[in-house]
Amino acid sequence: MLEALIIFIGLALLFGLFLGYASVRFKVEGNPVAESIDKILPQTQCGQCGYPGCKPYAEALADEEAEVNLCIPGGHEVMIQISEITGLEPKEMEVTEEAEKPKETAYINEDLCIGCVLCIKECPVDAILGATKLMHTVIQQECTGCEKCVPVCPVDCIDMKPIPLSTRNWKWPEPDETLISEAKPGKNH
Amino acid sequence: MSFFAKIIEKISPIYPQAKRWLYSFHGGVFPQYRKELSSRQPIRDTIIPERLIMPLQQQVGQPAELLVKVGEKVKKNQLIARSSKDAKKALVVPIHAPTSGVIQEIASYTLPHPSGLEDIAIIIKPDHQNDCLDNFLKVSGEAPNTPQQLKDVLLNAGIVGMGGAGFPTYAKIPNEQGKIHTLMINGAECEPFITCDDLLMQTEAEAIIQGALITAKALGSTKVLCGIESNKPTAIKAMNKAAKGTIVEIIQVQTVYPMGAQKQLTKELTGIEMPHKAHAVDIGLLMMNVATFASIYKAVTFGEPLTSRLVSVTGLGLAKPFNMRVLIGTPFEELANLAEPKSKLDYPLVMGGPMMGFAVQNNQVPVIKTTNCILANPPEPAEMQMPCIRCGECMDACPVNLLPQQMYWYSHSHEFDKVEKLNIFDCIECGCCSYVCPSHIPLVQYYRHAKSEIKEIHAEEKAVELAKQRHEFRLARIEREKQEREARIKAKKDAVKKQAASASKDTSKNKPKPSAAAAAAAAAAKVAAAKRAAGKNTLMQNTAHTENKQTAMPAARRKAIEAAKQAANQANSGDKPAKSPKEVAKNAAMAAAKKRAQAKKAAAANDTELNKSSTDNTTVKKDPKQAAKAAAMAAAKKHAQAKKAQQANSQTLDLTETTKDSTASKKEDARKAAIQAASVAAKKRRVASENKENEPKTETSTTDKKQKAMQTAKANAMKKAAERGAKKRANHQVSEQAQHNSEERN
Amino acid sequence: MNTFNPSSSPFTHNNQNVRKVMLKVQIAAFPALLMHVYLFGYGIVVQWLLALTTLLVVEYVMLKMRGRPVLPFITDMSGLITITGLVFCIPPLAPWWIIVLGSTFALIFGKHLYGGLGYNPFNPAMLGYVFLLISFPVQMTQWILPLDLAGQTLDFIQSAHYIFIGQIPGFNLDAITGATPLNSLRTGLSQGVSVIQTLQNKDVSMLFGLSGWEWVNVAFVVGGIGLIITRSISWQFPVGFLGALALVSFIFNQINPELYPSVGFTLLNGGTMLAAFFIITDPVTASTTPKGRFIYACGIGILVYVIRNWGAFPDGIAFAILLMNIAVPLIDQYTQPRVFGHKV
Structure with missing residues (x-):
């Protein structure tokens, strides 16, 4: 009886010391939660979550100050990932994207543009080029498709257009599975 | 044939896969070749179709730049679309008119591409005159001596890899001579049905060998190996004949699919296994198709651009398959109809062979530079796709030794990271796995899909990273701008304050002071302006930078950020001089004030002494009041004069200091001086106050006396006395402030 | 998106399919089956037919229940290999319900519950055999002696009789069974x-x-x-x-x-x-x-x-x-x- 007690107390002490040492020795600097959330966010910097960008939203999530379902461009998938990282309860998206629309980028109708620089100020990634009274243009490769510039344009000359399909960005479609009757294995589990 | 090979030959009827032991790479399949369909027919004469469709992009890379207009007349070999002059736009290959005629239309046409997408094409209506521009490339006929010369000719001739991949040949060739030690000629043609390379080797062996020798000479290669599959004995004979006495060595290789794949044939010919992700060029090897060498020969010797190629028109659906030297741009259907289709061509034709080709969306698509075969196989009832039974046939057949079945599982469940870990990018999409799959799973399509998905995921990751960087950069920029604005406003405010302070001083004082303040303010403003300019500069750099195309984005971005940082630093360092004029002005002002205070103190001390003496005088002699008064007056006058002189001095000092303020040492000196002055002043004040306490009586009496004296002095020099009083107060304040400031600064 | 759905190469095949592969395995089992019949009598044939019937019923029901097309999967022959393997493992004169239970268990728990052909982690035949061995050890160890020891073998009718009823009139079975x-x-x-x-x-x-x-x-x-x-x-x-x-x-x-x-x-x-x-x-x-x-x-x-x-x-x-x-x-x-x- 006594031996058992001593052994277990000894073990408890030993493990306690070990855990204590480990917590000091392998301490993680910074806020890894915010960083890992920031990594999965789509980085459109659209601000639709109510935070000024993806990082602030990630930080708010890490501090458990924000809901998990605010990232609209990320959609359901990102929401699930966020709730996995933060351990917060997953919530249905309030605003659902209409059926997975393909990525779009902003185009400025250069005939209409009056050079007001409003969109330049709005763009979260500085993807719009131009100066006062000069026509603006969007650097397509840098546009995240956040649509922030669309409402601010006073002459409504910004359109969101899907990226044109060419042989250079064409993707092989997935094989048609109507023939295969043993469809997705995941459904059977 | 070795003894071992003979044994295998004997075994193969019982165990066909025994043939796999005869070559050096893993896997491979032995499909029904059906090459006899077209190889037994002689090459037919070229036809000139009703119209030629010339897509601007026929190869890997970017589309060519249009050079002609609708209605323009062109001659055979005339350049109709050129490679870009922009050096950055790599992999652009010019297009030449295959025959003479009129440009009928420039419009979007369906491309011979698996996607079935449309792109801009030039439509030529041939005039059947076939007016030709001879030696269009203006070559001397001499073989080039350096790789660069050869590359120029190849680029101008519009030659691309004609085996199927269509990589621009000029881009394949390294710039350094001697880098390629072994040149390889790919005459394996392992795809079933296709015989165009076989026929080319039979008929134009000389051109192929010459083309290879030209290339070998230009590149400084010492070894030329030519691999031909054993099922083309006539071609081997012809090539051996042509190669006699040259450095070209003809090697017969096993008939197995995919022997003609670059890596596999390289291993078979040289025993070298090309490392993962490395290009053949990196290890001193270069392989080209026989047809490519033949067109190199024609371009270098006769100046003929690539406008036609040998194409097999074959398939089970055609009664009279054939090979023909076809003009680039000839529609598929026209050729297929020449071969007398057994049934109506209501099924899609296939470009390329049955293993790696693709069904075209529209049978009107044109022959392009990479079209080696037009295949018309009537559709067969498709076997039903069954679940994978993990039989491993695909793995045994894979020439790259991948695990096709595991890649399929992960592709199917969209776990693309795992697919990538299984080295899917080493997959050559040869189709062996799908060919042997008993479950009829379209494995290759799964891999193609997975590959494009993975590529997109990576592109997306990059885009996300870019967006993040740009956003953070923007936030930093906004923050910096804000700070700069605040600094600017502060500077302005300070300047205004100074001005106000000096103005209040100046109300009763001499003139040079305001000018000094103005100078200080002007300097501050200038610096602020400079700063603003610097800020603008960074902005301009930003915008200028953003104009940079995305090609070298990350590097460019880093550079830009660095530049911005530098600019910010400059702005910061600019801040110092910006502050300094203010500070210096302030310091100078304070120093001056202090000096004045000192002088005044000294004067006051003098005064008191004088007063004392005068009081003594008065106490001793009551009569000579007048004299005392006079003396006092004289003393006051003297002081006033001295002070004036001093003031003038300090003023000039001030001025010189404010004008010379730019150097840091001066500024530092001034500050030190100011501090010293301030401390000295403080000490003096203390001493003075002590004195005051020690001699209250005399003080009062002296003050009385002094006042009297002053009054008289006032009477005589009213203005100066008033000034002195005012100054005394002001100076006191200023010196105190200066001390305070110096303390704060310290 | 483009509506054109391209089919990918290759456009040729070695004409192999799952059915043929399975059939080959089945055919390769025939020498052993014949040998078995010669040495141990027709018991195995009766068992095999019983198993086949079970197979058809179970497969049909399961495929229907799982909402899969019946014909291609019932003819994929994979179930046949499973029951053949199982039949060779059980004593030739085991009662009829042994093989029926065993095959049913093997097909349902060994294959269909995991998602059907290609998705099962365990060998269905062995799963069925282990199920029988653990549940019915007595029936599973009563083996007939081969011809050389028993001196005679049972014909088809006798075997069927014994398998279904449990005895053969006028025949002492102990003489031909053993370890x-x-x-x-x-x-x-x-x-x-x-x-x-x-x-x-x-x-x-x-x-x-x-x-x-x-x-x-x-x-x-x-x-x-x-x-x-x-x-x-x-x-x-x-x-x-x-x-x-x-x-x-x-x-x-x-x-x-x-x-x-x-x-x-x-x-x-x-x-x-x-x-x-x-x-x-x-x-x-x-x-x-x-x-x-x-x-x-x-x-x-x-x-x-x-x-x-x-x-x-x-x-x-x-x-x-x-x-x-x-x-x-x-x-x-x-x-x-x-x-x-x-x-x-």
Whole structure:
């Protein structure tokens, strides 16, 4: 009886010391939660979550100050990932994207543009080029498709257009599975 | 044939896969070749179709730049679309008119591409005159001596890899001579049905060998190996004949699919296994198709651009398959109809062979530079796709030794990271796995899909990273701008304050002071302006930078950020001089004030002494009041004069200091001086106050006396006395402030 | 998106399909089946027909319930291989409900519940066999003696009669039933009789001094070699399995022949050859990489020997296979072949 007690107390002490040492020795600097959330966010910097960008939203999530379902461009998938990282309860998206629309980028109708620089100020990634009274243009490769510039344009000359399909960005479609009757294995589990 | 090979030959009827032991790479399949369909027919004469469709992009890379207009007349070999002059736009290959005629239309046409997408094409209506521009490339006929010369000719001739991949040949060739030690000629043609390379080797062996020798000479290669599959004995004979006495060595290789794949044939010919992700060029090897060498020969010797190629028109659906030297741009259907289709061509034709080709969306698509075969196989009832039974046939057949079945599982469940870990990018999409799959799973399509998905995921990751960087950069920029604005406003405010302070001083004082303040303010403003300019500069750099195309984005971005940082630093360092004029002005002002205070103190001390003496005088002699008064007056006058002189001095000092303020040492000196002055002043004040306490009586009496004296002095020099009083107060304040400031600064 | 849905190359095929592969395996089992009939009578045929009926009913019901097309999957022949494997494992005169229960269990729990063909982690036949062995040990150990020992075999009617009713009028069944060599070895050892003695008692009257059981195994080898030649199975399975089993039994036989039987006896008794060529070669549940297949087969070989000699069951093949089935994902993970152009 006594031996058992001593052994277990000894073990408890030993493990306690070990855990204590480990917590000091392998301490993680910074806020890894915010960083890992920031990594999965789509980085459109659209601000639709109510935070000024993806990082602030990630930080708010890490501090458990924000809901998990605010990232609209990320959609359901990102929401699930966020709730996995933060351990917060997953919530249905309030605003659902209409059926997975393909990525779009902003185009400025250069005939209409009056050079007001409003969109330049709005763009979260500085993807719009131009100066006062000069026509603006969007650097397509840098546009995240956040649509922030669309409402601010006073002459409504910004359109969101899907990226044109060419042989250079064409993707092989997935094989048609109507023939295969043993469809997705995941459904059977 | 070795003894071992003979044994295998004997075994193969019982165990066909025994043939796999005869070559050096893993896997491979032995499909029904059906090459006899077209190889037994002689090459037919070229036809000139009703119209030629010339897509601007026929190869890997970017589309060519249009050079002609609708209605323009062109001659055979005339350049109709050129490679870009922009050096950055790599992999652009010019297009030449295959025959003479009129440009009928420039419009979007369906491309011979698996996607079935449309792109801009030039439509030529041939005039059947076939007016030709001879030696269009203006070559001397001499073989080039350096790789660069050869590359120029190849680029101008519009030659691309004609085996199927269509990589621009000029881009394949390294710039350094001697880098390629072994040149390889790919005459394996392992795809079933296709015989165009076989026929080319039979008929134009000389051109192929010459083309290879030209290339070998230009590149400084010492070894030329030519691999031909054993099922083309006539071609081997012809090539051996042509190669006699040259450095070209003809090697017969096993008939197995995919022997003609670059890596596999390289291993078979040289025993070298090309490392993962490395290009053949990196290890001193270069392989080209026989047809490519033949067109190199024609371009270098006769100046003929690539406008036609040998194409097999074959398939089970055609009664009279054939090979023909076809003009680039000839529609598929026209050729297929020449071969007398057994049934109506209501099924899609296939470009390329049955293993790696693709069904075209529209049978009107044109022959392009990479079209080696037009295949018309009537559709067969498709076997039903069954679940994978993990039989491993695909793995045994894979020439790259991948695990096709595991890649399929992960592709199917969209776990693309795992697919990538299984080295899917080493997959050559040869189709062996799908060919042997008993479950009829379209494995290759799964891999193609997975590959494009993975590529997109990576592109997306990059885009996300870019967006993040740009956003953070923007936030930093906004923050910096804000700070700069605040600094600017502060500077302005300070300047205004100074001005106000000096103005209040100046109300009763001499003139040079305001000018000094103005100078200080002007300097501050200038610096602020400079700063603003610097800020603008960074902005301009930003915008200028953003104009940079995305090609070298990350590097460019880093550079830009660095530049911005530098600019910010400059702005910061600019801040110092910006502050300094203010500070210096302030310091100078304070120093001056202090000096004045000192002088005044000294004067006051003098005064008191004088007063004392005068009081003594008065106490001793009551009569000579007048004299005392006079003396006092004289003393006051003297002081006033001295002070004036001093003031003038300090003023000039001030001025010189404010004008010379730019150097840091001066500024530092001034500050030190100011501090010293301030401390000295403080000490003096203390001493003075002590004195005051020690001699209250005399003080009062002296003050009385002094006042009297002053009054008289006032009477005589009213203005100066008033000034002195005012100054005394002001100076006191200023010196105190200066001390305070110096303390704060310290 | 483009509506055009391109079909990918290749546009040709070697005309192989799942049905043909399965059929080849089934055909390769015929020599053994015939040998079995010759030596043990028609019991196995009755059992096989019973199993086939069960197969059709179970498959139909399950496919309907799972909402899958019935015809292509009922004719994929994979179930046939499963029941054939099972039929060879159970005593030829076991009551009818044994095989019905066994096949039903094997098909439902071994295959359909995991998602059907291609998705099952465990070999269905072995799962069914283990289920029967654990649940009905008595029925599962009553083996008929082969022709050479019993002197006669039962014809089709007699077998059917016995299987369905449990007795044959005017026939003493005890005369032709008995223990299998593996069983008698085990009993002998437990009674302190050495292996050599037990085997000496055996009346070897057949060709080449092989017992009836051993002849069935030989027939399996014949069919199995055919399968290797037609590339229906990989050579790594039989080579690895038999090699490992032979090696281990050779070592122990050298150490103590009193306790451990010889290599020949080990390889030709029990379900060794059935397993080597027909059971462990089931690709769905086996490892898929070449090296992995070899390791998998070796593992089964060693486990079989361990269970036979030190375990509670006379023949450990089913357990050995199921145990190695569990290890397959791990084996696959660590035996990936070197990809062309990659360093090891």
